[in-house]
Amino acid sequence: MASEPEPGGTPIGRRLLLGTLGLGALGVAAAPTLQRGLESFLGGAADKDPTGLTGLLPNGGGFRYYSVTSSVPKKGENDYRLTIDGLVDRPTTYTLDELRALPQTRMVRDVQCVTGWRVPDTPFEGVRLSQLLDAAGVRSSAGAVRFTCFDGAYSESLTLSQARRDDVLVALRMQDKNLSHSHGGPVRLYVAPMYFYKSAKWLSGITLTSDVRPGYWEKRGYDVDAWVGRSNGRDDEVT
């Protein structure tokens, strides 16, 4: 199990699962070790780097790969499904093609992880969550949305009014490419105004519930209302 360090804290006990993300031209065998060293260096230094030079190091274009499970199945064209159920009139299952056929929204905002790293101006593109909620017919008894993932472990939550915001997407593309497996492809949640832990990777389930059910990291101490700059004891600039 990989774990995120505490918000604003040191990277203790972090065992990142690095895959091939961001290794670029650095070969294969030696690269994970190198990347791990770089990670722990950046974990301590990036927050306080007055020069901004740590942002230029080859750590995956500024992104770090996180997964709470040691492996995640790959899903694609034929076997990916997204289910919307719970307190809805019309439970629905979408294929990738069906999601692609819906109107797509593109947004370019900064990404901010609660551990401190930030990636400027990152394009995300996908279907507005509000559109999927409207199509499913949310019942008046619903007050929140629970998100589950095909890694079998991660989960997230939003209140219904947060979920209906225009800047919350069921994202199919990131950085103007189809979402890679490492970044949570083929489909991840994207919650633009909140810390990146809200943006659940490998999204497979959207369930309407009466009340918020705290997600994976929220059960482990992260704020459920994860507004960038006004939660988790941090004061980052809004995204």
Ligand SMILES: Nc1nc2c(c(=O)[nH]1)N[C@H]1C(S)=C(S)[C@@H](COP(=O)(O)O)O[C@H]1N2
């Ligand atoms: N399924 C799943 N989604 C997840 C996570 C995870 O471990 N599993 N980590 C979250 C956290 S804390 C961050 S910062 C981002 C990291 O996204 P990236 O791997 O694309 O950089 O994914 C979020 N979504």
Ligand SMILES: [Mo]
């Ligand atoms: Mo994060």
